[in-house]
Amino acid sequence: MWSNAKDRALRDRAAQVIPGGMYGHQSTVLMPEGFPQFFTRSDGTRITDADGNTYIDFMCAYGPNLLGYQHPRVMAAIERQQALSDTSTGPSPLIVDLAEALVGMISHADWAMFCKNGSDATTMALMTARAYRGKRKVLVATGAYHGSLPWSTPRPGGVVAEDRAHLIYYTYNDPQALADAVKQAGDDLAGIFATPFRHDTFHDQTLPDAEYARAARRLADEHDALLVVDDVRAGFRMSRDCSWETIGVRPDLSAWGKVLGNGQPISALLGNDRAREAAANIFVTGSYWFSAVPMAAALETLRIVRETDYLEHMQIIGELFRSALTGQATGYGFTLRHTGPETLPMVLFEEDPDFRLGYAFCAAAMKRGVYLSPYHNMFINAAMTEADIAETLEATGAAFEEIKQNRDTLQPSQVLMALMEA
Ligand SMILES: Cc1ncc(COP(=O)(O)O)c(C=O)c1O
CATH class of the missing domain: 3.90.1150.10 (Aspartate Aminotransferase, domain 1)
Structure with a gap:
């Protein structure tokens, strides 16, 4: 009972x-x-x-x-790595294996950086987009969830207007709204964020129109800004690649989390060569970001994703x-x-x-x-x-x-x- x-x-x-x-x-x-x-x-x-x-x-x-x-193969990888080392003075060689594995799997990616939560990865995307050309405005769809830091948290407590001063909101799936938001950004557009589909809490979900996704790509290119796909929620549940590969649109950056280690704490920002120098110029880190056990779990998860x-x-x-x-x-x-x-x-x-x-x-x-x-x-x-x-x-x-x-x-x-x- x-x-x-x-x-x-x-x-x-x-x-x-x-x-x-x-x-x-x-x-x-x-x-x-x-x-x-x-x-x-x-x-x-x-x-x-x-x-x-x-x-x-x-x-x-x-x-x-x-x-x-508790997937047996992932658990075995975790146990093997736990016996060797986890959080240490430097990363284990697994960080290079893992970056290579992701670059091999995700079509738009030429590099990878690892962190813990999805919010870390989306915030690194925001910083990389701004570091890219020193511009400030970032476009985000109204109601989209990109994490729980001051720029993205959905509730107002503890947040001041300045935290979001350079965000411009547009309606998901609406190329005209996107174009209007780009216009509003003027010559200060750093990046455009999109989730793979509209998955806002309390609402019906909407798949992306290819026209909207292509408009996001074109507008980012025209303004020398970066296109970011936030795959933290949808990653590997739509594709073995970035989710927008399913509609033929390739971002500059993609944020990943959740599934990467099948439950182990690890997330990632992936990017292309265009964004490489900007990513190398932001200072981001965390005491646990280089822990080896979640990386071992992620490598095994990726193997299963590729092979099954x-x-x-x-x-x-x-x-x-x-x-x-x-x-x-x-x-x-x-x-x-x-x-x-x-x-x-x-x-x-x-x-x-x-x-x-x-x-x-x-x-x-x-x-x-x-x-x-x-x-x-x-x-x-x-x-x-x-x-x-x-x-x-x-x-x-x-x-x-x-x-x-x-x-x-x-x-x-x-x-x-x-x-x-x-
Ligand atoms: C699309 C999206 N981005 C970012 C995040 C933030 O991830 P985390 O909760 O791991 O910080 C989430 C979490 O649900 C998410 O769904």
């Missing part, structure tokens, strides 16, 4: 010693009771919470779980999840909007402006052993099987039935509404 007594006790303790009880996207504000917050195990496709409940996990740690938690059909398998599983869930919803009288690439599903209910259906549905699935998100895109991983999807559908069928019965009494989350408006 599902219970959350330990999770609740941990939340109470956390509220005493962690500001707000939790921070960032793990915040209890967006994860009300019924959504466990604390986990003790992760293995393959499953996570186990502090109360001992196990879930098929469609969040994949918000992306890093690409191949399955992990991507095609995830696409089949993602498509199965999409079509089966959508069909199941119809049977219970609900219409779902299931948008974006099949490997990064975003599932929203039609006619659910305050997310009351979505939250109640996910909470009901949770109690039956399936971890879904009501407001954020989810992630397929390569360890998922048709049997996992069949088990998922048993839980979601019962969840649809439950919310159908309770439909008239469901309540919106006031906190969520306030956050969406903020």
Whole structure:
């Protein structure tokens, strides 16, 4: 029988010693009771919470779980390297192997630099774009998430206008909006940022029009600025190359994180020769950026990405999840909007402006052993099987039935509404 007594006790303790009880996207504000917050195990496709409940996990740690938690080949690489050295006075030779591996795989890349989080990589992209010609203005799509540093964090707390003084916002997928933003930058355009597709929290996902992507490339070239693709979220879930290779547009810089080490802390900025000197001129570092264990994990992850059909398998599983869930919803009288690439599903209910259906549905699935998100895109991983999807559908069928019965009494989350408006 599902219970959350330990999770609740941990939340109470956390509220005493962690500001707000939790921070960032793990915040209890967006994860009300019924959504466990604390986990003790992760293995393959499953996570186990502090109360001992196990879930098929469609969040994949918000992306890093690409191949399955505790993937045996990656774990073996980690153990081998741990026995030798991890954080040391200098990097291990693995840093060169890893840079070579990425340059060999990612078409636009002639070099690589490594860091820890996606925010490090996107910030290095911003600095490199500015160092390139000493220009200041950077174009970012409205609502796009590029990390949690003062220039990019989505919430206003602790941020001053000067932190974003040289950012210009444009509408994703709109070549005219992009051209207008470029015009506004005048002769001070340093770079244009784009995510591989529009994957803003709370919203339907939108794939990029090739025309928009080509316009971004052309405008960057015309103004001697750098084009940046932020592949931190979508990396290796759309392509074994930079995600915009799928539409034939090659950036100067790409930011990577999450999947690189299948859960080990490592991220990267990749760039072409045009951007090499600028990248060499920025001073960036961190005490743990050169640790060897995550690099060993990344090398093995990249080998699996190159050598196996992990991507095609995830696409089949993602498509199965999409079509089966959508069909199941119809049977219970609900219409779902299931948008974006099949490997990064975003599932929203039609006619659910305050997310009351979505939250109640996910909470009901949770109690039956399936971890879904009501407001954020989810992630397929390569360890998922048709049997996992069949088990998922048993839980979601019962969840649809439950919310159908309770439909008239469901309540919106006031906190969520306030956050969406903020
Ligand atoms: C597109 C994108 N860029 C950057 C980031 C920031 O990555 P991190 O949380 O590892 O700093 C994220 C994280 O979700 C992301 O989705």
